[in-house]
Amino acid sequence: SQTIHQWPATLVQPVGSPLSLECTVEGTSNPNLYWYRQAAGRGLQLLFYSVGIGQISSEVPQNLSASRPQDRQFILSSKKLLLSDSGFYLCAWSPQGEETQYFGPGTRLLVL
Amino acid sequence: GDSVTQMEGPVTLSEEAFLTINCTYTATGYPSLFWYVQYPGEGLQLLLKATKADDKGSNKGFEATYRKETTSFHLEKGSVQVSDSAVYFCALRDTGTASKLTFGTGTRLQVTL
Numbered sequence: 657s658q659t660i661h662q663w664p665a666t667l668v669q670p671v672g673s674p675l676s677l678e679c680t681v682e683g684t685s686n687p688n689l690y691w692y693r694q695a696a697g698r699g700l701q702l703l704f705y706s707v708g709i710g711q712i713s714s715e716v717p718q719n720l721s722a723s724r725p726q727d728r729q730f731i732l733s734s735k736k737l738l739l740s741d742s743g744f745y746l747c748a749w750s751p752q753g754e755e756t757q758y759f760g761p762g763t764r765l766l767v768l
Numbered sequence: 769g770d771s772v773t774q775m776e777g778p779v780t781l782s783e784e785a786f787l788t789i790n791c792t793y794t795a796t797g798y799p800s801l802f803w804y805v806q807y808p809g810e811g812l813q814l815l816l817k818a819t820k821a822d823d824k825g826s827n828k829g830f831e832a833t834y835r836k837e838t839t840s841f842h843l844e845k846g847s848v849q850v851s852d853s854a855v856y857f858c859a860l861r862d863t864g865t866a867s868k869l870t871f872g873t874g875t876r877l878q879v880t881l
């Protein structure tokens with residue numbers, strides 16, 4: 657069966673520090689991958705999605721970036737965090753050609 | 769662009785009460801519609817979905833019917849339990865290649881004894 661992992665589970669970082677969140681999927685190949693952010697009291701915002709290795713589409717321009725160095729690995733990064741980057745970051749995957757997305761457990765980020 | 773509007777929460781109900789969470793959408797085509805649930809401290813789980821008009825999705829006692837004429841996908845449950853306390857998200861899938869989902873802002877449900 658397929659599983660999706662995210663780490664770390666929680667992270668507290670100072671403003672201006674770098675960020676790297678990792679997401680990996682097991683038990684499938686060539687999945688679509690997604691990064692969402694859920695800010696406090698708000699819904700989910702799609703940040704990036706990827707349909708293959710090295711293929712990244714950005715939905716919202718900001719100081720975050722994403723990379724997909726391997727088929728089942730999706731990384732969310734920042735060179736300098738802002739206070740407004742605080743939130744709950746969710747990674748998701750979907751099989752190619754299918755609609756349903758499956759979410760990871762999330763990473764709670766607090767920027768101070 | 770596509771959008772999803774959900775009723776604002778929180779919704780507080782007593783156990784065994786009837787639940788309705790309203791969801792309406794705007795889309796140019798004929799999207800698929802979803803309800804996801806997020807339990808405290810966890811990621812999202814798919815609750816149910818419907819892919820075309822008049823389809824009814826159902827799971828764990830929850831139901832939602834795809835109403836094209838009213839562009840709605842309201843979530844219902846006849847008798848809620850304390851364990852149903854969570855945040856519920858309505859979402860639609862656009863017809864692009866990457867199955868991108870557009871989410872509503874979520875509705876928090878609190879069920880008390």
